[in-house]
Amino acid sequence: MNPIETRGILYHEPLIFELGAEGRSGASLPKLEVEEADPRDEFDSKQLREKSPDLPEVSEVEVVRHYTRLSQWNHSIDAGFYPLGSCTMKHNPRINEVTCRLPGFADIHPYQDESELQGAMQIIWELERFLCEIGGFARVSLQPAAGAHGELTGLMMIRAHHVKNGNPRKWVLVPDSAHGTNPASVTLNGYKPKQIASGEEGILRPEDVERAMEEVGGDEVAAIMITNPNTLGLFETHIAEIADIMHRYGAMVYMDGANLNALMGYLQPGKHGVDVMHYNLHKTFSTPHGGGGPGSGPVGVVEELVPYLPRPTVEKEEERFVWKFDRPLSIGRVRSFFGNFGVLVRAYTYILEMGAKGLKEATQLAVLNANYVRVRLQGKYTLEYKRPCLHEVVFSDRELKKETGVTTMDIAKRLVDYGVHPPTVYFPLIVQGALMIEPTETETPEEVERFCNIMESIFDEAKENPDVLHSAPHNVGLSRLDEVQAARRPKLRWVAKKDEKKA
């Protein structure tokens, strides 16, 4: 199989500063009707630059073409397959964009009177109920702006609960297969993370949890934070038993539900011992994401933690929706106004469009696609945990590297030549040279098959001609970058060619 042509016309694109010509402009402003002011009359000379900055002087067509061409250098979910593990880069139905741009949603301001915001408040109220039903929780806060922010919020509520009971406690247990944000959120909340190793099957064993509780003194453990499915893409089968252990010590169970496309419609965590869980609306519930936002990471809680929810909440009083600020035990606001409202409208639309049956089918397809990849590729790439996965599958480069010298990084770079975004690499850390593949539910069988064929071709190339992989990518605008230098000595300031010697 040959790498396919993946782009239209690819130019070697200069920087915008290197385009244009002196005096050229993209704007045509009317001639000044008044006398031009001299800045020296207005400002102290020390406040003025000696000469004006070298801004680009370009025509409109140069600007449009420059940025359009640059945008074509990017890979995107709209352009091709994007199996970035743990990120759920799935297709987001365009209907979501239509609804969130309706003027009644897009043009409102949160300071408008409650009476004018009834429609928006209804969406917030109903979305909260949908998420409660999906997760099995008593209430959900829609304020957090991302998954990690949901983690922070959830742990703040757990802390508030323990403080109310007289002891904030010190520790939070975190398995070694947790998402990286989990121990970070623990630390941000003033707790200490205690790592627990997963068992041989890649999941947590209740006996290890019990031992960890005894080691640090169970009464000093605030919670356990379990990513489920974990970062190996595996379901934590013993979660209910583990929850029983935690509850015996008065500790809470936090489940990282960012990857709910593996479970929705099948498991309501809140009904199986989980006390707090965040959802990633910008992944599971279909909002374009990547590049830093905006996102939404609602947190669901069981009845016991409801008093601590961020305020205000939206309540329904007879036929009206009202903001409720009077919540004395609340941890307070965690986000201005009511979170990223546009994302909430998209998620609401998605849930209504899919319905309960559709959400369940999304889970089925996410799990089916990942397992198809697992079974197709397990003869070639090393699978450390040989058991069915949920929404993603993690391979290792261990055997291939030993035989051919080809690493996970080489495979990832070669995939770019085939027009596929590389999977998540070298994470989770517990798998040597991890390749974490999440095809998602929205890919067709043909596309998943094409990806498997590409991975097989790359495997054959590794055996026959590893150098092609070591130097990949070849079929793109820029070849292999020195990522270590880029991270350690980034060049963050542009210097004009003529000034390079002076810099």
Ligand SMILES: Cc1ncc(COP(=O)(O)O)c(C=O)c1O
């Ligand atoms: C399992 C898991 N937890 C937490 C997060 C953090 O979410 P966010 O990037 O929205 O902060 C992610 C991100 O995808 C995740 O996969």
